[in-house]
Amino acid sequence: MSHPKDQEETRLNETARLEAFSDGVFAIAITLLVLELIQILHVQKTESLFEFCIHHWQPFFAFLIGFLTILICWINHHHVFTFIRKTDSRLPWVNGFVLLMITFTPFPTAILAEFLETEGKFAVAIFGFNYFMIGVTSYWLCAYSYNKFLTDSKDREVFHFIKLTYGYGVIYTFVAFLICFISIPVAIALYLILFFVFAFPKEFAIKLLERKQKMIKKAALRESK
Secondary structure (H helix, E strand, C coil): CCCCCHHHHHHHHHHHHHHHHHHHHHHHHHHHHHHHHCCCCCCCCCCCHHHHHHHHHHHHHHHHHHHHHHHHHHHHHHHHHHCECCCCCHHHHHHHHHHHHHHHHHHHHHHHHHHCCCHHHHHHHHHHHHHHHHHHHHHHHHHHHHHHHEEHHHHHHHHHHHHHHHHHHHHHHHHHHCCCCCCCCHHHHHHHHHHHCCCCCCHHHHHHHHHHHHHHHHHHHHHCC
């Protein structure tokens, strides 16, 4: 019979291997963004390098957005896996769908770089749909881990609010996706707000938890009166 401590180490090793594989996928996705950027640097004889970069700002803008997207997704993925203590046969598949959308990110980034000026709304909408799908798969990862009790019991309350955060994110990204067809500046502003919130996922989830605790205290005080 295996020792409980050995079983715990085995479970942690399984989640560590899953996260390490995911980190590799994130790294490859970011590398693909850089390769796409390098391809546009064919300086024309009629203009200098500086003029070329100024006249072709769209790929650089798209690269920055794509890089921030993958970086923030990696931060959130790592944040989620700090709570996941064990795996099952389905978790790698659920996690795989998250990675699928991450590896797809360089493609809408390339579309954004190529068609931002000519077909801006449609290009931003394709990029926005990728955000929506990332939100859906991220929520699925959290919801599955929560429902299957893959986290420690002491962390379930906090993890519930992490899951709730991604649930809000799904709704938010869907609304932002629809706005892409109406106004590009408004859509970009919404995505910048999204970046800010999900750049600090732990802090946002804790604020939701604290807000709930305050509401419970207020309700308790009202009942006591």
